Amino acid sequence: MNPEFSKNRSPQKQNAPYQDRASMNVKRELNFQSPEELIRFDASQVTPPESIKARLSQSMQQQSPPKKTSWWSWLLFWKKE
């Protein structure tokens, strides 16, 4: 934890090991207890560009469609998620 920011933090906030320094300059702070929580938040802020979908549509026009699987063949292996 960066010591120069620790002085102004309340004890409760100091318990969060991941502080986003950028957010220290605004009222809202981001407190994360683990790397995965931090990464999860980061992931929630990222969206795939719309251009991917458009490109994919064009590419798929040049592909032959996938073979349709016989219903019984997957039935042997299908596991419920």
Next chain:
Amino acid sequence: MESLANLQQNVDTSIPAPGEEKASLPEGFARIYAEHSRGVYYLALRILGNPTMAEDATHDIFLKIYQKLDQFRGRSSFRTWIYRITINHCKNVQQTWHQRKMINNVDDAIWEQSEGHLDDPLRVLETKELGQRIQRTLDALPEEYRLLLLLIADEKLSYEQIAELTEQNVDAVRGKLYRARKAFHSEFNKKES
């Protein structure tokens, strides 16, 4: 979620006619894309560390998924299967990239492409800086730790599925995750020079 079987059977393979103004995916596949594109793109982004490469990779990955739909046998979950394709594809991209000795100069401007729609400019800046910091931290970690942290962050994956994706047992995953979290913590909180 609609069963995969229905999707495999009912994937509308009709392609929009040339000249249609709005590009669209076949209906069944569009649902697959809607459900998994975010996770695939983010995983590719943080593995490859470059939004442009991640965009290309996501396109290629979903094209592979479309082509290989008939090969999915249900031995793993569909998400696991998609992520395996994603991880293998990204590894191939990295290998090719290193072989060509391309220099990954991340232009700050291109990071803006990957941000979600945020109205508050300050929030956009925070998110961008946080994302860059997370990327730098992940890049400093061993590849195995990086992958484990990215996978465990996906709440739709269980430890068993992560073990399957990383080809090790659950105990090994737990042990390495403990070390990965420590390494991430140490790297993330290093004083920036």
